[in-house]
Amino acid sequence: MAPRIFITGVSGYIAGQLVADLSKQNPELQLVGLVRNDEQAKKIAARLPAIETVLGDLSSHAILMREAEKADVVIQSADCDDVALAKTLIKGLAQGGKGGSFIQISGAASLADVPNGHGQPSSKVYDDIEDIAEITTFDSTHLHWDADQAVLHEGQALGVRTAILVPSMVYGDGEGPVKTKSMTIPWLVDAIVKRGKGFTVGEGKSAWSGVHVKDLSAAIILILENALKSDGGNAVWGSKGVYYVEESEYAFADIVRKLVESLKNQGMIKSLDIDQVSTEEATRIHPYSLLIWGSNARCRATRLRALGWKPTQPTLYELIASGTC
Secondary structure (H helix, E strand, O other), X not given: OOOEEEEEOOOOHHHHHHHHHHHHHOOOOEEEEEEOOHHHHHHHHHHOOOOEEEEOOOOOHHXXXXXXHHOOEEEEOOOOOOHHHHHHHHHHHHHHOOOOEEEEEOOHHHHOEOOOOOOOOOOOOEEOOOOHHHHOOOOOOOOOHXXXXXXXXXXXXXXXXXXXXXXXXXXXXXXXXXXXXXXHHHHHHHHHHHHOOEEEEOOOOOEEEEEEHHHHHHHHHHHHHHHOOOOXXXXXXXXXXXXXXXXXXXXXXXXXXXXXXXXXXXXXXXXOOEEEEOHHHHHHXXXXXXXXXXXXXXXXXXXXXXXXXXXXXXXXXHHHHHOOO
């Protein structure tokens, strides 16, 4: 019988790319996706007819439990802050008795820091091997900490293999059946176009690591392929099974400068000027400005690269230059 993979978030940007890739690259897998309504189910069926859809939401615990019990692998990409969701899915895998694996898609906002103020650089770079002891004991000052901790503890308590993938700033057009755009860069483009000129939070020296959505999908598939091996393959699971996903890093002043040049060339703005805005003004521009454009989240995907993952997609700067970011 074909391995059964239950995936949450298939109508979203990341899991949408994942199911599109799995449908092409791994047609032998039985893919099952959770969707909120018939409209989403119809869109997925039209684009990816091989995917089975299950109606429910993230609070439909009976449905989630049932699907996890039937699955060989569960990939949770719907909400990286939902503790109850993660626990329910891991419990379902344990009760299924198939020795299944759980893969949580978290986010690098857990690394966000502003030690020198918003828009200023940080020297801290998190390595998912060298810094694993610190990473797996983050406290409430770190976003996503409670759900990540729940995955680690629940998996260990119930004997379920777990892995947490932590994407950095994700960019690039996706190929999913519903959502195909990220947030960080499209929101920045919209804000610049609305203002008519560029801006940075403070000096714009803060930086995030980044990864193309297709390279992220390839990373998830690599962990999935190891999960389907009886011994978990060469992947690391459980207490050390945290994988950062990044191809390089980007300072926001550089991003904005390149965006402004591209947008002016496209006739979308008239000025190459870039303002340095205060934290108050940045928050007026967008409520999440300080987090997504004014903080640092620097990491190294050492564990993934050791497993054989290699990013192959265009960099963010290449996409900006081509006008397709």
